[in-house]
Amino acid sequence: MKRMHAVLLGAVAVAVGLAAPAQARNLKRIAKAPGNAIVLLDLDTIKAVRLDGRTLHEAVVSTVNLGDPLPGQQAGTDSQFQVDCATGAYRVVWTNVFDRDRKLINTERSMAPRPLAIKPPKSFERRVVDAICAQR
Secondary structure, eight states, rough: OOOHHHHHHHHHHHHHHHHOOSSSOOEEEEETTTEEEEEEEEEEEEEEEEETEEEEEEEEEEEOOOOOOOOOOOOOEEEEEETTTTTTTTEEEEEEEEEETHHHHHHESSSOOOOOOOOTTHHHHHHHHHHHHOOO
């Protein structure tokens, strides 16, 4: 049992290392994503911004594949979320996709502001929204 616990802790440590850029990050695990991945909230990136007459909270959320992706395959993402905590609505502003060596594979940016979307309770996206709003 101790060996299994040590293996699991080692996998999480590797995963957090994959998700972290050169500078240290203050990460909080907020969910297990579909497949073999975890979702981490970077607490140091949370900030309030005024847009369209309302206060939104921005934060960077990372997903990390706990498996063993091959070189060049997606191992994780960093995404900037904007959240309206009053309504539970959110949008993703940008997403960076990385391989297991933290080499950038792809960047997806929203050129025009996307509408804020509301997801049902207990959905994956709602768990991210709730985690961001709980930290403000």
